[in-house]
Amino acid sequence: AAEPWPENAALYQQLKEEQILLSDNASSLAVQAFLQMCNLPIQVVCRANAEYMSPSGKVPFIHVGNQVVSELGPIVQFVKAKGHSLSDGLDEVQKAEMKAYMELVNNMLLTAELYLQWCDDITVEEITHPRYGSPYPWPLNRILSYQKQWEVRRKMKAIGWAGKTLEQVLEDVDQCCQALSQRLGTQPYFFNKQPTELDALVFGHLFTILTTQLTTDELSEQVKKYSNLTAFCRRIEQQYFEGHDKDSSATVAARSAKRSLLR
Amino acid sequence: PQSLLQAYAKFSGAPLTVNTLSSSWRAPKGDVPVLISEDIVISQPAKILNFLRKQKYNADYELSAKQGADTLAYIALLEEKLLPALLHTFWVEAENYCSVTKPWFSSKITFPLSLYLPGKMSREALNRILLTRGGPPLYSLTEVEAQIYRDAKECLNLLSKRLGTSQFFFGDTPTTLDAFVFGFLAPIYKVCFPRVQLQEHLKQLPNLCRFCDDILTCYFRLTVSGHSPAGQDTADANLQKLTQLVNKESNLIEKMDDNLRKSPQHPPRKLTTLKLAAGGEESSPLNRLSP
Numbered sequence: 445a446a447e448p449w450p451e452n453a454a455l456y457q458q459l460k461e462e463q464i465l466l467s468d469n470a471s472s473l474a475v476q477a478f479l480q481m482c483n484l485p486i487q488v489v490c491r492a493n494a495e496y497m498s499p500s501g502k503v504p505f506i507h508v509g510n511q512v513v514s515e516l517g518p519i520v521q522f523v524k525a526k527g528h529s530l531s532d533g534l535d536e537v538q539k540a541e542m543k544a545y546m547e548l549v550n551n552m553l554l555t556a557e558l559y560l561q562w563c564d565d566i567t568v569e570e571i572t573h574p575r576y577g578s579p580y581p582w583p584l585n586r587i588l589s590y591q592k593q594w595e596v597r598r599k600m601k602a603i604g605w606a607g608k609t610l611e612q613v614l615e616d617v618d619q620c621c622q623a624l625s626q627r628l629g630t631q632p633y634f635f636n637k638q639p640t641e642l643d644a645l646v647f648g649h650l651f652t653i654l655t656t657q658l659t660t661d662e663l664s665e666q667v668k669k670y671s672n673l674t675a676f677c678r679r680i681e682q683q684y685f686e687g688h689d690k691d692s693s694a695t696v697a698a699r700s701a702k703r704s705l706l707r
Numbered sequence: 708p709q710s711l712l713q714a715y716a717k718f719s720g721a722p723l724t725v726n727t728l729s730s731s732w733r734a735p736k737g738d739v740p741v742l743i744s745e746d747i748v749i750s751q752p753a754k755i756l757n758f759l760r761k762q763k764y765n766a767d768y769e770l771s772a773k774q775g776a777d778t779l780a781y782i783a784l785l786e787e788k789l790l791p792a793l794l795h796t797f798w799v800e801a802e803n804y805c806s807v808t809k810p811w812f813s814s815k816i817t818f819p820l821s822l823y824l825p826g827k828m829s830r831e832a833l834n835r836i837l838l839t840r841g842g843p844p845l846y847s848l849t850e851v852e853a854q855i856y857r858d859a860k861e862c863l864n865l866l867s868k869r870l871g872t873s874q875f876f877f878g879d880t881p882t883t884l885d886a887f888v889f890g891f892l893a894p895i896y897k898v899c900f901p902r903v904q905l906q907e908h909l910k911q912l913p914n915l916c917r918f919c920d921d922i923l924t925c926y927f928r929l930t931v932s933g934h935s936p937a938g939q940d941t942a943d944a945n946l947q948k949l950t951q952l953v954n955k956e957s958n959l960i961e962k963m964d965d966n967l968r969k970s971p972q973h974p975p976r977k978l979t980t981l982k983l984a985a986g987g988e989e990s991s992p993l994n995r996l997s998p
Contacts, residue, residue: 539865623775
């Protein structure tokens, strides 16, 4: 029997206006979209130390009842255990495909976002460092930023992305978007009529890329080349985020320092 | 990557001679595998694949755009879920490393590199596993190991479901994805390790075993049962291939170039001119790749 979903379920992320970064915002939006698609109400709570509160060190994480679960993968499984699932209607081959595409997005888009945030010097100086440490006083803000940067760069080096130039990273993003665009085709969602966690993940990343102002527009240009992807994002935004209460992250984010798709 | 590239070359019919390098430092820029054609030297697997395609050896000609997209996605899945476990089996698992990988690798490369290089590759493999998979809530190496093997087994299951009963992943002719999957699976399948949990799991998936065997018999001319006449040599060659495989961690996503689809394409044909050079013998430089 499915356990009821409590009213006070909360999703924690970093501070929206000042602190949160591109990659974390994308992940958070993906989870929010997923929960909206499952019709599970969730409240978004912003905390400066969200990263440290999370059991795995990554945002976002949800606090439901007396359990804390972080990251999209485990959250999907947790929600499934509660009896809600978006991918039950898929057969085995489709489920395999869905997992493969989710890995593609994580592998390419998320890594590209991390690269841009932490390995591209201009972006690091102008955007990442000021934002990441903003809730803390000097010198803590600088120390935390540098520490995180060192960590991310180590990881990039281990997977071989440290040697890439920005152009190569943008090319990879382009390939990924091309693959997603080709897979989506003219369908409303990736697996035709019903949205799945893949749709939520893709929406989270693409919407964030499209609506975040960085030092250059190159990243969002890569996505804009594929009109079915922008239409996809607009459709999900309209269906799942408009018309909800004003606290919903997507519409507030759209109104503040970031631009909205519906202009 | 080396077995992957050989498989790809075979699928697309490119004449390719395999030069086993006894010292990775002899390769230009220290990178293996290396493709040398006339005066052009290309060292990364992705670029080698591109080069082969531009020379009109294209195994993906028949694929639709969607299948091309699927290829990219499945390759990402392989890299994310299967590669850590593969690295672990070869380079980090103590028994395997000491009894199989290290002696093999040391015997193939010259002194004094043989003292330094296996250790370095082992450290790099462990580093990569820990950095990409080892964050909290997994705090000890054994927990990380358990998780990556779980992921690898799930990945193998997914591949098996996707393959189903067809001969190759996209119908009757092999493509880039088949080359990739073969490149990842063949070492697990063929090499005898003391600790073999991944191999046992693979053997429970008969369609994947059949897939590997098919490619080996058709394209590499090895007999399925036991060893071929050059038994030990081919086992050597396989092991050499797989050590290069786990050495390479570069991103192996290929570009889908529309121009290539319009160019005349040679259908994949059986190779008659391939020879596998085992054991560090010096053979002539790679044949010229001409359409």
